[in-house]
Amino acid sequence: ISKAFTARAHTNIALIKYWGKKDQQLIIPMNNSLSLTLDHFYTDTTVYFDSSLKHDVFYLNDEEQDASKISRFMDLVRAQAELKTFAHIESVNHVPTTAGLASSASAYAALALAASKAAGMQLARQDLSRLARRGSGSASRSVYGGFVEWKRGNDDLSSFAVPIEENTDWNICMIAVVIDKNRKKISSRVGMQRVVETSPFYPAWIKSSEHDLATIKKAIKERNLKKVGAIAEENAMKMHALNMSASPHFSYFEPATIEVLHLVELLRSEGICCYYTLDAGPNVKILCSAEDSEQILKRLAVKFDKKQLLVAHPGPGVELISKK
Numbered sequence: 001i002s003k004a005f006t007a008r009a010h011t012n013i014a015l016i017k018y019w020g021k022k023d024q025q026l027i028i029p030m031n032n033s034l035s036l037t038l039d040h041f042y043t044d045t046t047v048y049f050d051s052s053l054k055h056d057v058f059y060l061n062d063e064e065q066d067a068s069k070i071s072r073f074m075d076l077v078r079a080q081a082e083l084k085t086f087a088h089i090e091s092v093n094h095v096p097t098t099a100g101l102a103s104s105a106s107a108y109a110a111l112a113l114a115a116s117k118a119a120g121m122q123l124a125r126q127d128l129s130r131l132a133r134r135g136s137g138s139a140s141r142s143v144y145g146g147f148v149e150w151k152r153g154n155d156d157l158s159s160f161a162v163p164i165e166e167n168t169d170w171n172i173c174m175i176a177v178v179i180d181k182n183r184k185k186i187s188s189r190v191g192m193q194r195v196v197e198t199s200p201f202y203p204a205w206i207k208s209s210e211h212d213l214a215t216i217k218k219a220i221k222e223r224n225l226k227k228v229g230a231i232a233e234e235n236a237m238k239m240h241a242l243n244m245s246a247s248p249h250f251s252y253f254e255p256a257t258i259e260v261l262h263l264v265e266l267l268r269s270e271g272i273c274c275y276y277t278l279d280a281g282p283n284v285k286i287l288c289s290a291e292d293s294e295q296i297l298k299r300l301a302v303k304f305d306k307k308q309l310l311v312a313h314p315g316p317g318v319e320l321i322s323k324k
């Protein structure tokens with residue numbers, strides 16, 4: 001039995017979205033993306049290799065799961081480490097149970113670090129990001145804290161995330177409005193591929209997300225929430241417009257999603273600086289300054305239960321922790 005390692009990784013929210021792969025096997029994206037790693041929502045994963053195991057075993061929140069998907073990822077670790085032994089993997093998702101925000105990003109970033117360490121490897125963070133990417137694209141970014149850019153690259157070696165501002169002291173805040181905690185109807189993997197193959201607007205998305213990325217990086221440096229928020233909001237809406245232009249078309253929006261978008265727009269018309277973004281699901285994430293968060297929460301509380309409103313701030317990159 002190898003030594004056990006436990007890693008903690010936080011989820012991230014993309015401000016410039018990753019939506020489309022150039023290579024589905026290696027998970028090479030069509031465009032660069034940029035995210036903010038969040039505190040509060042994280043996954044702890046413990047891995048050790050055990051020569052008495054006949055296959056990998058995987059526990060999520062203390063319940064045994066089908067390990068076939070995770071085994072494919074572990075095969076990559078075994079190949080890199082020249083190891084033949086199977087592993088015991090235990091993950092705990094520290095996302096409020098009703099959140100529906102459990103994310104493959106924190107899961108694969110934590111697994112990449114814990115598994116590579118247990119396999120005896122000492123990966124540089126760039127290589128850790130590349131490994132996490134193979135599990136889920138967005139996981140490449142959760143290796144770092146704060147603002148992170150995933151450089152698309154053009155092959156396995158050149159596609160990895162880099163930190164933009166790891167320990168940002170910017171007093172910003174992300175409020176997640178949980179509308180539906182159930183699994184998404186169309187996974188991001190399937191949704192983005194359908195868009196790449198069928199949306200007539202896809203080339204325009206690539207072009208405009210390049211522009212969005214360049215301008216948001218500047219706005220982050222300037223600490224300009226108005227600009228960062230506006231660019232992120234528009235980028236998210238362009239991504240969701242792609243979905244509606246795919247064939248067959250689809251959308252992650254629910255009626256309550258639209259209600260939140262309208263409320264954010266109303267608050268903005270009242271002079272409160274807040275913006276929204278959405279991923280492959282109906283939940284809305286609101287970007288605002290920490291000072292305004294109480295006021296925004298109060299307005300959201302008129303329509304939503306307290307349990308549906310989660311607040312997060314910039315969080316750290318993946319790290320080893322000692323298991324309690």
Ligand code: DP6
Pocket residue numbers: 013014016017018019027033104135136137138139188189278279280
């Ligand atoms: C909308 O990283 O979950 O959240 O690489 O297929 O596992 P796979 O997809 P995933 O997609 C995330 C899509 C997104 C935007 C983003 O996080 O950039």
